[in-house]
Amino acid sequence: MSEQGANINLLLPCPFCGGKADFNQETNSEWYVACANRNCHITPITPGFYTRFQARLAWNHRPKVSPEYYQPDADEFTGLKVVGGVGDEITQKP
Numbered sequence: 001m002s003e004q005g006a007n008i009n010l011l012l013p014c015p016f017c018g019g020k021a022d023f024n025q026e027t028n029s030e031w032y033v034a035c036a037n038r039n040c041h042i043t044p045i046t047p048g049f050y051t052r053f054q055a056r057l058a059w060n061h062r063p064k065v066s067p068e069y070y071q072p073d074a075d076e077f078t079g080l081k082v083v084g085g086v087g088d089e090i091t092q093k094p
């Protein structure tokens with residue numbers, strides 16, 4: 001797909017918490033994208049890339065998951081309860 005006309009700043013939301021993602025640049029000038037939600041329990045981050053464009057492509061890439069491997073159950077996550085704050089375990093209600 002062409003980048004012409006596309007918003008080069010567009011980042012999809014975090015695939016785990018739905019939160020906002022941000023561009024970041026290391027002191028060695030590598031670019032990465034990370035979830036900016038401080039309450040995200042996964043906090044995904046792309047590896048360092050030489051360009052902002054590459055970091056954006058990596059973050060926005062969402063592969064299709066074959067139903068052969070994953071068939072989400074609508075009730076799968078309703079029994080999960082977050083215990084404590086960031087970094088604590090997520091446990092399932094008895």
Ligand SMILES: [Zn+2]
Pocket residue numbers: 014015016017018019035036037040041042043044
């Ligand atoms: Zn997140």
